Amino acid sequence: MSVVFSRLAAILVAACLLFTSQALTTPEQAAAADPGYLMVHFTGEGSTNQQLYLSHSTDGVHWNDLNGGGMVLRSTVGTRGVRDPALVRAPGGDKYWIIATDLCIGCGQNWDTAQNNGSRNLVVWESTDLVTWSQPWLLNVAGAIPDGRNAWAPEAIWNPATNDYVLYWATNATLNGVLKHRIYYARTTDFRTITTPQLYIDRPGTQGIIDTQIIDVPSGVGDYRYVRASGDGQITLEGSNSILGTWTTLGDLSGIGLTGSQVEGPMWMKFNGRNQWGLYLDQYASGGGYMPVLTTDPSNPAAYQKQASGSYNMGGTKKRHGWVLNLTAAEESRVLARWPNTTAGRLQSYNFQDRYVRHTNFDVRIDPNVSPAEDAQFRLRTGLAGSGTVSFESVNFPGYFLRHSGFDFQLAYGDGTAQFAADASFRQVAGLADATWSSFQSYNYPDRYLRHYGFQLRLDPITTATGRGDATFHVTS
Structure with missing residues (x-):
């Protein structure tokens, strides 16, 4: 019996060594429920x-x-x-x-x-x-x-x-x-x-x-x-x-x-x-x-x-x-x-279609021929205030969002507070000037919309045809 057990032990050791060698060459795939790296x-x-x-x-x-x-x-x-x-x-x-x-x-x-x-x-x-x-x-x-x-x-x-x-x-x-x-x-x-x-x-x-x-x-x-x-x-x-x-x-x-x-x-x-x-x-x-x-x-x-x-x-x-x-x-x-794998996009103005929303020195406006191009690129992500809203995160200053303060817009660093989340969140709705485009209604001031005025971005009530054009944008690549 001792000879049999010795042979079985030798077989088990050899199998373990073979498994170890294979594991080094091809790592095991983690189970689907296991957290990753x-x-x-x-x-x-x-x-x-x-x-x-x-x-x-x-x-x-x-x-x-x-x-x-x-x-x-x-x-x-x-x-x-x-x-x-x-x-x-x-x-x-x-x-x-x-x-x-x-x-x-x-x-x-x-x-x-x-x-x-x-x-x-x-x-x-x-x-x-x-x-x-x-x-x-x-x-x-x-x-x-x-x-x-x-x-x-x-x-x-x-x-x-x-x-x-x-x-x-x-x-x-x-x-x-x-x-x-x-x-x-x-x-x-x-x-x-x-x-x-x-x-x-x-x-x-x-x-x-x-x-x-x-x-x-x-x-x-x-x-x-x-x-x-x-x-x-x-x-x-x-x-x-x-x-x-x-x-x-x-x-x-x-x-x-x-x-x-x-x-x-x-x-x-x-x-x-x-x-x-x-x-x-x-x-x-x-x-x-x-x-x-x-x-x-x-x-x-x-x-x-x-x-x-x-x-x-x-x-x-x-x-x-x-x-x-x-x-x-x-x-x-x-x-x-x-950090989902979302692509970056731009916000094109409806009534000045050669202009795009961009940040410059952390102020926000619409400009043509933006350079560097990343200044006009944002990730449209699930809103900081929760589902049903969107927020705009800068591509070249990640962690910075379009945020209104005193109804003026700036590119500001997200501080994790509820106030910041509300100021940086919007409801994407059918464009006020063209339903195939988009408008962005403020989360915490629902009577106001993101719009440009004098090429600067503002948060305003919209009551005129000019205002509706100013508050309409196209999300484009």
């Missing part, structure tokens, strides 16, 4: 691409762009561009932060300036629901570092040992006579104030390090509670049982043909329901954006496997250095409702 990222160079974008996946390897592939948050502070965003969820799930590099290459700043006299700040947003975000603020993290010349690629992780966050980033600074990028850290509870920055990761000699991200590994997987992946000439893996303790070098990914000369921006994700992880790497050298490398043990370099190009799909936009959040069902529902 949210990626925050930027898409490339230029003032538009160096903003915040969101993508969603149900299985962790096939991604769909949210918001029609358009940006979801825009920085209006510092350099007015952001890269390398990280999305941090509070342990209680009641607060979220996005932290990002304050950097806009090609927007008045080149790489040399960015490295040697760049922003010492990070850009931070805060939310209590993952969909309504504060205005961004700047957090100075490198100003207290001697000869600190910039602050790049921020990340953060909750540290149960100190009951706060370890915020870490790269700064180019001179230390012991060597100028290079090193990783520094500080502690924070609110991403508004931090402790004095300390050196966190330094490589020997002149070797710099810019990108690093830590993942918390469950008990029973590998030998370490935490594993970090860093871009330092290689994609180096290290393990530790304490975030601020001693880290052990585990190896790198050169064995599967991936080095720091090819890829950067390591981004971890944990697959739901099983011990499998994805390490996404940004193919910056070839301009290819993110690619996944899968493993069942983050601490074992030999366990990583590259994926065939047809086994994953990154969606319509390029995905660059970001963060993946495993969503709860409630979070997923809110996110997908907030």
